[in-house]
Amino acid sequence: MSKEENAIIARKLSKRFPRKVFPRLEYFDVLRDVSFSIKKGERVALIGSNGSGKTTLLKTMATIYLPDSGDLLINGYDVYKHAEKIASHTTLISPALDFQKKLTLRQTLRFFHSIQAPYGELDIALDFLKRMHMEYLLDKRLESFSEGQKAITRIAIGMMKNPDIFFLDEITTGLDVNRKEDLVDFLKENISSEQTIVMVDHDPLIVERICDSYILLSRGVVVKQGRAKDIGKELAYKYEVMVIMKDRPEFDEIVMLFPDQADDVLIDGHVVYFRAEDEDELYSIIERLRLNRETITKYVVSLVDLSNIYHALKPETINEIRTVEDEKGLPERTPTFDELQEIIRLFGIMIDTKSGVKIPPRKLP
Amino acid sequence: MISETKTIQESALHFRLRWLKKQIRLIVLMTWRNLQVDFAYKFQLLVDLSWIAIDIAIFTIWGGLIGEAGGDTGLDATTYLLVTVTFWVWLGKAYDDTILALQDEASRGTIGYLVTNNISVNTILVARFVASTIKTTIVTFFILIPSLALFGVVDLGSISLQAGIIVLLSFFISWLFMLAFSTLVASLTIVFKRIGALAGMLHAGLKIASGYYFPLSRFLGDDVHPLVRGLIKISFLLPTTQGAEITRRVLGGGNYSVATLLTRLMGLLIGTVLMIVLAFLVVYRLTNLSRYWGTLEQY
Numbered sequence: 001m002s003k004e005e006n007a008i009i010a011r012k013l014s015k016r017f018p019r020k021v022f023p024r025l026e027y028f029d030v031l032r033d034v035s036f037s038i039k040k041g042e043r044v045a046l047i048g049s050n051g052s053g054k055t056t057l058l059k060t061m062a063t064i065y066l067p068d069s070g071d072l073l074i075n076g077y078d079v080y081k082h083a084e085k086i087a088s089h090t091t092l093i094s095p096a097l098d099f100q101k102k103l104t105l106r107q108t109l110r111f112f113h114s115i116q117a118p119y120g121e122l123d124i125a126l127d128f129l130k131r132m133h134m135e136y137l138l139d140k141r142l143e144s145f146s147e148g149q150k151a152i153t154r155i156a157i158g159m160m161k162n163p164d165i166f167f168l169d170e171i172t173t174g175l176d177v178n179r180k181e182d183l184v185d186f187l188k189e190n191i192s193s194e195q196t197i198v199m200v201d202h203d204p205l206i207v208e209r210i211c212d213s214y215i216l217l218s219r220g221v222v223v224k225q226g227r228a229k230d231i232g233k234e235l236a237y238k239y240e241v242m243v244i245m246k247d248r249p250e251f252d253e254i255v256m257l258f259p260d261q262a263d264d265v266l267i268d269g270h271v272v273y274f275r276a277e278d279e280d281e282l283y284s285i286i287e288r289l290r291l292n293r294e295t296i297t298k299y300v301v302s303l304v305d306l307s308n309i310y311h312a313l314k315p316e317t318i319n320e321i322r323t324v325e326d327e328k329g330l331p332e333r334t335p336t337f338d339e340l341q342e343i344i345r346l347f348g349i350m351i352d353t354k355s356g357v358k359i360p361p362r363k364l365p
Numbered sequence: 366m367i368s369e370t371k372t373i374q375e376s377a378l379h380f381r382l383r384w385l386k387k388q389i390r391l392i393v394l395m396t397w398r399n400l401q402v403d404f405a406y407k408f409q410l411l412v413d414l415s416w417i418a419i420d421i422a423i424f425t426i427w428g429g430l431i432g433e434a435g436g437d438t439g440l441d442a443t444t445y446l447l448v449t450v451t452f453w454v455w456l457g458k459a460y461d462d463t464i465l466a467l468q469d470e471a472s473r474g475t476i477g478y479l480v481t482n483n484i485s486v487n488t489i490l491v492a493r494f495v496a497s498t499i500k501t502t503i504v505t506f507f508i509l510i511p512s513l514a515l516f517g518v519v520d521l522g523s524i525s526l527q528a529g530i531i532v533l534l535s536f537f538i539s540w541l542f543m544l545a546f547s548t549l550v551a552s553l554t555i556v557f558k559r560i561g562a563l564a565g566m567l568h569a570g571l572k573i574a575s576g577y578y579f580p581l582s583r584f585l586g587d588d589v590h591p592l593v594r595g596l597i598k599i600s601f602l603l604p605t606t607q608g609a610e611i612t613r614r615v616l617g618g619g620n621y622s623v624a625t626l627l628t629r630l631m632g633l634l635i636g637t638v639l640m641i642v643l644a645f646l647v648v649y650r651l652t653n654l655s656r657y658w659g660t661l662e663q664y
């Protein structure tokens with residue numbers, strides 16, 4: 001395969017940050033020996049639980065960070081030597097990026113358009129804003145914008161650059177369902193087959209609709225790569241039902257009220273999570289909720305959130321991940337699926353696969 | 366062979382020129398954006414203006430209490446101090462703003478957007494310094510110039526063309542010195558974050574050394590401890606002191622000869638060139654370090 005066909009090549013890429021600087025410099029690893037390649041025009045999803053290093057990887061590729069070792073070529077350019085070149089052909093959109101609030105949307109767009117020169121196209125941003133019904137805000141200062149409107153503005157600025165590679169970090173966060181739909185449509189229509197996308201999103205539907213493939217990260221290690229449409233196959237569950245109970249429930253109580261779901265339940269204070277493998281199971285949970293309607297305040301059904309992916313993965317996938325991590329000699333070990341189930345059953349706690357097990361700040365039921 | 370080498374050299378030069386042009390363009394754009402933001406905070410401008418007015422009032426009284434500026438200056442203390450205040454109005458404010466610039470951009474969350482869109486840390490700092498200079502010029506135009514004329518501090522008519530040019534040059538070079546110095550100190554904030562106290566001390570140090578609070582030439586008499594005298598002599602070598610001294614002697618109507626002015630100007634120029642080189646090295650290294658340590662967006 002010729003070099004030009006690859007938009008991104010990472011070889012044994014490592015990134016660490018100082019844990020403390022004084023009195024002695026100590027580091028902690030965030031990315032360890034990450035290797036992958038992404039073809040020009042490919043759309044790749046980075047998935048992994050919180051803290052697994054997704055944002056760090058995006059920022060390293062976008063030249064905000066320098067790797068500590070390994071090779072990273074973006075568009076054939078070496079990140080160590082040609083950061084400036086890479087920056088002018090890539091765009092990073094992340095919720096952490098913000099603007100001068102005293103400027104209007106128009107002033108902000110003009111400013112970014114002029115510093116992106118000669119590559120940007122103002123019309124892309126204007127089209128996008130029109131599509132998102134935000135034209136009427138052009139002469140408003142950004143300080144008056146809602147979170148959703150700011151998210152749109154970020155995307156508009158990033159899109160305007162018309163880059164070779166998009167790094168999209170949780171860009172649908174804060175958008176309502178309709179806007180998410182509009183955004184996905186716009187991206188699909190306006191990003192050409194020459195342009196590459198590397199994105200993080202917790203909504204499996206968005207990932208499935210935009211991406212061709214995925215890279216699964218766990219504690220800074222690439223543990224699995226595959227086709228985006230197979231993500232569903234890796235998941236033991238598809239849906240999640242969040243139920244807010246009127247009273248703090250005991251585990252036994254839940255088992256009594258929802259006998260069929262006792263295996264897949266997670267209790268967090270007043271909130272109970274059920275998970276369903278398919279539509280049939282989902283309907284049976286909802287049926288149960290109807291029957292017990294006097295004990296609950298409300299419930300929300302959603303697709304499994306990819307930021308909690310380890311809750312939802314199939315046992316064999318988790319074992320696979322563990323094998324990869326063992327090969328890398330990671331000091332801590334991801335709990336097996338059975339262990340996870342046992343912990344959830346015993347304590348009803350949330351699992352953070354990065355730090356192993358994390359108990360949320362609340363009393364145990 | 367020869368012609369080939371020449372082409373390569375030419376294209377390298379061409380490349381540098383293009384790069385330079387681009388950098389200047391980015392500085393101009395960034396300066397414009399800073400001014401747009403600055404002038405959106407109207408109350409802040411009023412506060413800045415009030416401080417200048419208060420400084421002028423205080424130093425007028427303070428100068429009256431001191432009497433003569435001493436040494437071979439041939440100036441009364443009020444004139445000495447007011448001209449020094451004027452000299453520092455631009456440089457001091459620009460320094461303060463520049464020190465806060467990166468922290469400000471980081472805490473607003475804007476820095477990540479800038480650095481991924483061609484604006485380097487260096488550009489942010491230089492543009493902040495330039496914008497503050499312009500802002501101060503606009504804000505003070507209506508207060509500083511009239512009050513200097515009103516108090517009879519500056520008599521423009523008595524200044525020779527030669528001395529006038531030297532003053533303008535010395536102000537410009539002092540401005541470059543402070544630009545480089547501010548950039549250097551401010552770049553520490555991308556790795557070490559809060560450095561307000563250190564930055565403040567350095568600022569105060571430069572001001573004291575240049576006779577901002579008191580004409581140091583008063584302390585050069587024989588009754589002064591040799592150590593103090595030595596320190597003061599050293600402080601006279603600082604570029605900002607040279608710049609302030611040239612400005613005071615000429616604008617205040619004190620004693621000077623064109624030869625001594627030129628000597629000072631040379632000292633100022635050498636110090637400034639050294640500072641620019643140092644600032645470039647430090648900013649470059651710290652920017653790299655911040656990319657390794659992931660501190661750029663922290664505050």
Ligand SMILES: Nc1ncnc2c1ncn2[C@@H]1O[C@H](COP(=O)(O)OP(=O)(O)O)[C@@H](O)[C@H]1O
Binds near residue numbers: 051054055
């Ligand atoms: N600039 C930084 N300085 C220090 N630590 C960081 C920095 N950025 C991220 N980290 C740490 O690196 C780890 C991975 O973070 P991140 O890449 O944001 O994860 P993700 O996006 O997958 O949730 C976390 O432990 C986080 O605290």
Ligand SMILES: [Mg+2]
Binds near residue numbers: 054055056169
């Ligand atoms: Mg993240």
